[in-house]
Amino acid sequence: MISLVVNGKTQQVDVGPDVPLLWVLREQLGLTGTKYGCGVAVCGACTVHVDGQPIRSCVTTAAAVAGSKVVTIEGLSTKTDHPVQRAWIELDVPQCGYCQSGQIMSAAALLAKMPSPTDADIDDAMSDNICRCGTYQRIRAAIKRAAAIQKGGA
Amino acid sequence: MGRATTFSRRTLLKGSLAAGSGLVIGFWLPRPGAGPPPAEAADAFAPNQWLSIDRDGVVTIVNSVPEMGQGSLTTMPMIIADEMDAEWSKIKIEQAPANPQLYANPVTGAQAYGGSRGVRDHFEMWRKAGAAARQMLMQAAAQEWNVKVEEVDTEPGYVVHKGTGRKLAYGQLVDKASQLPVPKDPKLKTPDKFRYIGKVVHRTDTREKVNGSGVYGVDVKVPGMLVASIERCPVFRGTLKSFDASATKAVPGVNNVVQVSNGVAVVADSFWSALQGRKALKITWEEGPLAQLSSAEITRGYEALAKQPGMVARKDGDAAKALAGGGKTMEAVYQVPFLEHACMEPMNTTAHVTADACVIWSPTQNPGGAQATGARITGLPPAKVTVNTTLLGGGFGRRGEQDFIVDAVETSKAVGAPVKVMWTREDDIQHGFYRPATYNVFRAAVDTQGHPVAWWNRVVGPGILIQKGRAQAGTIDGAAMEGVRNFPYDIPNVEIEWTEKDYGVPIGFWRSVGPSQNIYIVESFIDEVAHLAGKDPYEYRRALLGKSPRHKGVLELAATKGNWGAPLPEGRARGIAVAFSYGSYAAHVAEVSVAPDGKVRVHKLTGAIDCGIAVNPDGVKAQMEGGTVYALTAAFYGQITLDHGRVQQSNFHDYPMLRINEAPVVEVHILDSGAAPGGLGEPGVPTVAPAVCNAIFALTGKRVRSLPINFDELKKA
16 A cells, blocks of 8 residues: 555555556546646656646556655645646637646646746756647747736736 | 527537637537437527527537638637627537538538638638628617617627617627528628637637647547557568567556557557567568669659659740750759658547447547548448547647548458557658659740749659549649749749659648748758859849839848848848748748758748738747758758658657757738738748758859758868
8 A cells, every 4th residue: 555645635555566647647636737748758748736746647656655745736836726727727828738737737847946047947847748739829928927826927 | 600509519528628718619519329419309599500509608619620720710710700790708619520521621522621721721611601691689689679780780699779778688689699590691890890810819728728638639538548559560561471479468458459451559558568469460561563762763763754854834925945045044953851840749530439329539630531431431421420530749730631530440440449549759750751752854944134034843752632532643643733834933934844753741730831841942042043143142032023012012121121132230131032822921031050061041031921810929920930940850850861761760769859058039911911811831931941941152152952851061171
């Protein structure tokens, strides 16, 4: 048994030592907002926060994060009102939407440590997340908008 | 349309609840073994299959076009709601079940969606569906008030008596309207009366896509469901000889191992267990006739065939004679590779086959095809096969195929339980239906004034329609010729030839299909001809577009907005391209630089689009923005190669996607021609690669004649 703290809730899961966090979240805890895209940490669709840091849950075992604070897209806000989510809605960022949980978790982690990112900061922080629909331009704009919302400039 | 039928969709469970926006995006969810829910007693006004209004005034609109990112869950309801004057906040949207009788595309006759056909093929039909409802509601109110129908009008959600200002909500008119005959040819609004069409309307599916609640195929969960992963023959067209599953069956969580058409399915209680079981399989494949096939062999074969005459697809005048006529001539060879779609959501489907029913949950572009596949495999009549279309994590043409439906239906049938078959990224890259690789020869001649007098083009490659049995072998495949046969330039002597050569690599429809590659080659070569003539590439095209004003319109708009001809900083240049595809006209101006290591940077792409009536202008922009990135990925990186019949790429490390740090600024300008709507999912793609490659030539003098761009060749010496 592994004890996981996911979105503020402590849960016991019975999984082997090599099972990635991604599959525990999706298949055992029913948190399907976190997506599988590549399985080898090159697309970012599975990004979640572990103790505030964005990590790739497809290559991080559940055992490795036992006791750490895991936050998934479902736990980012209770009312879909995190500044990043609000900005994403305002600018109609998603197309197919499949990568967007990962994009949003990466963006939220960026804004938590860097409240006013430049284009270069955004490119640097977001270039591990692939969007096949090509929403990059809106992601850039929405991160800046989220930064403004976060500062209270709603 | 006949007399109004009344039914309710209350029996449907909702796949996801988008709280807050007032909109509910649902899909038909499952009671295992059950077919479509039965019609209920009349408690709603449903003049046709597209909409119903309940007594609370809630309008339920049924969207037949799968949502794959293109915005069908927004655009489709906009059209219906506009003509019926529905209140936007009172609209619920449901995804249609597979039922081709009700929901087939009226142009293709199939309940399948590709070719950017959502709006353009259904626009009139959906407008009429909404207008019929509005007309009936107006008649019902006129009866209620005992006035002439000419005295009433509508505003969102209400019928209004013009003389007195009295109002009746649509919900209050449900019973009366249900008694009226459905008008066959309801009067449509004039465009100046559009309330939603052409206006800013936010997407209806954003909320569920930013909080993780949206249900994609991979997220489907059914009681008692197992998860499977299939080991497939690494060589195309290979077959299974034998397998030993004893080690697999010892893997914890593995439940069953079954042979299916596409390989060996490991069925487990979780995807991870299925993957571990799959690794333990011992399989012997009969690799079949393609076991030695390589990309080099394909290229050599194409090259040899390109020296032989092909089938003549178009002949105007006498190109051979004009080429020999003494003017300046040139010849060039262009090549493009196989490409995989790489939808972010790998292929998957869930199915539950029982003795008397088959229920499918799938991120499919082809619900009608999925139903037919389910019926074929189970032997059940199509009416017993329910298809629930989930959100699609990308489509791009890949999800019109049936292989991933076959996987799930066969596996569920074999194990007698609901099964979700999930593909890995590696499965997805290595078992695709690829954009065809082709080899193309061009010749052209210009006269002493620089006017083109001959255009000759031979294309060698496979035909998608022929491989899929949708066109006869030995004929000219329309998909292969799209973009090369119908190029717009006014040239007196033209000959276009096609030579079919299919090595057996599975091919399919890849976002913008023929034009994705043919516009690259045509728009690159016309650029070469412009330089041969010593003319500005924009002005040269423009002068040849006299017979196609819509091409000319977007070309001029892109050139103006892209500052064609204006000075640029040192080390930058522009390129331009224009095309028609899928009912729309598009042009791009690219602004590029090349780093000393040869890496191309696209700073800006200025796009112009004439898609006729732009139903959702921000959606138009989104599709153009997205098309740009899709096209640039192909131009920079896209390449599937074969060795020993196997795809050599496997994941995003060796089949890379453009990332945000490489994404250009994209500007989109809509040319409002007022014409009937054209497509949008695809038309943003074709002109991007040639505009970029033409800019590279303008900057470096090096012509990019094969994709992906070889950055090494652009290195500064």
